[in-house]
Amino acid sequence: MKKISAPLLEWYSMYKRDLPWRRTKDPYLIWLSEIILQQTRVAQGTEYYLRFAKTFPTPSSLASATEDEVLKLWQGLGYYSRARNLHAAAKSMKGKFPRTYEGVRALKGVGDYTAAAICSIAYNMPYAVVDGNVYRVLSRVFGIDTPIDSNDGKKQFSALAQTQLDKKNASEYNQAIMDFGATVCTPQCPQCKGCPLAKQCVARRKNRTEELPVKEKKTKLSTRYFHYIYVEQGNCIYLHKRGGGDIWQNLYELPLFETSTEKRPKVAWLKGAELTPMGTLKHVLSHQIIYGTIYKVKLPHSAKLPTEFIKIKKGDLKKYAIPRLVQKLLEKIKTEI
Numbered sequence: 001m002k003k004i005s006a007p008l009l010e011w012y013s014m015y016k017r018d019l020p021w022r023r024t025k026d027p028y029l030i031w032l033s034e035i036i037l038q039q040t041r042v043a044q045g046t047e048y049y050l051r052f053a054k055t056f057p058t059p060s061s062l063a064s065a066t067e068d069e070v071l072k073l074w075q076g077l078g079y080y081s082r083a084r085n086l087h088a089a090a091k092s093m094k095g096k097f098p099r100t101y102e103g104v105r106a107l108k109g110v111g112d113y114t115a116a117a118i119c120s121i122a123y124n125m126p127y128a129v130v131d132g133n134v135y136r137v138l139s140r141v142f143g144i145d146t147p148i149d150s151n152d153g154k155k156q157f158s159a160l161a162q163t164q165l166d167k168k169n170a171s172e173y174n175q176a177i178m179d180f181g182a183t184v185c186t187p188q189c190p191q192c193k194g195c196p197l198a199k200q201c202v203a204r205r206k207n208r209t210e211e212l213p214v215k216e217k218k219t220k221l222s223t224r225y226f227h228y229i230y231v232e233q234g235n236c237i238y239l240h241k242r243g244g245g246d247i248w249q250n251l252y253e254l255p256l257f258e259t260s261t262e263k264r265p266k267v268a269w270l271k272g273a274e275l276t277p278m279g280t281l282k283h284v285l286s287h288q289i290i291y292g293t294i295y296k297v298k299l300p301h302s303a304k305l306p307t308e309f310i311k312i313k314k315g316d317l318k319k320y321a322i323p324r325l326v327q328k329l330l331e332k333i334k335t336e337i
């Protein structure tokens with residue numbers, strides 16, 4: 001079968017999206033954009049990219065920030081381990097972004113895809129990217145049924161992607177196939193009419209665009225119930241810093257009680273104070289559905305709270321990085337954040 005690189009490069013020269021990280025060859029900025037865009041839509045990621053590039057224009061500026069500052073800037077983007085890894089990787093660079101594939105791949109939070117993307121886009125190195133868009137385009141054009149989330153599938157698609165790569169134009173080609181998957185060969189309703197690969201596309205010929213790509217495993221979702229208590233004590237409220245081994249590590253939240261059902265929790269240190277729910281929200285993450293409820297309680301100055309909670313002035317809440325769910329729940333009780 002004919003290689004797909006020539007028609008894709010021609011298509012890209014006409015329809016390339018003008019995105020801020022495409023106006024630079026600085027590997028540090030390209031790395032920033034790649035980490036921000038993992039599991040994030042371009043529209044949302046653009047705003048965060050601009051904010052990060054302005055606040056931390058160099059590896060050293062990012063390395064010298066505190067983790068709280070990085071998390072605060074990341075607030076609302078989700079998958080917070082990306083921000084922690086970004087910060088750790090910046091520290092490991094000692095002011096210089098790595099120049100080799102091995103050096104880039106060794107950065108914390110950088111996998112095969114991201115290393116290939118950075119090295120090809122910034123240095124034009126001949127590494128083919130394989131992301132969700134590439135899996136979709138290749139499985140459809142070549143009519144491949146191997147599940148993309150199986151070990152065999154990963155090997156097969158990455159070998160095929162490498163054979164399709166235009167090695168002299170790795171930077172443009174990789175961006176072309178990803179853009180093409182994001183805008184033409186989309187998951188639903190691909191624009192097969194007028195598609196530059198239509199003539200050679202097996203899925204189109206066999207009417208199988210909806211079946212491809214194939215996935216083996218369905219993501220299992222667990223359900224959790226988070227009860228957040230907004231404790232007012234005069235002009236102060238309380239926060240809690242989340243620990244490791246769970247979502248939102250090192251972010252701040254209101255005192256939390258997790259239950260296995262939606263039943264209201266019993267909280268010993270409230271000493272019988274009534275918990276009145278002020279609002280509930282459903283929050284969907286990749287592997288979990290969380291039902292978050294917020295309660296408001298006023299306590300006298302004499303009340304003692306567990307030492308794990310941090311007492312802060314109400315007006316200081318905006319200085320802390322808090323998960324999106326907590327932000328939305330605070331909006332329900334009209335708290336400024």
Ligand code: SF4
Pocket residue numbers: 137140141184185186190191192193195196197198201202203204209
């Ligand atoms: S013809 Fe349709 S399915 Fe095939 S590559 Fe083009 S847009 Fe995708």
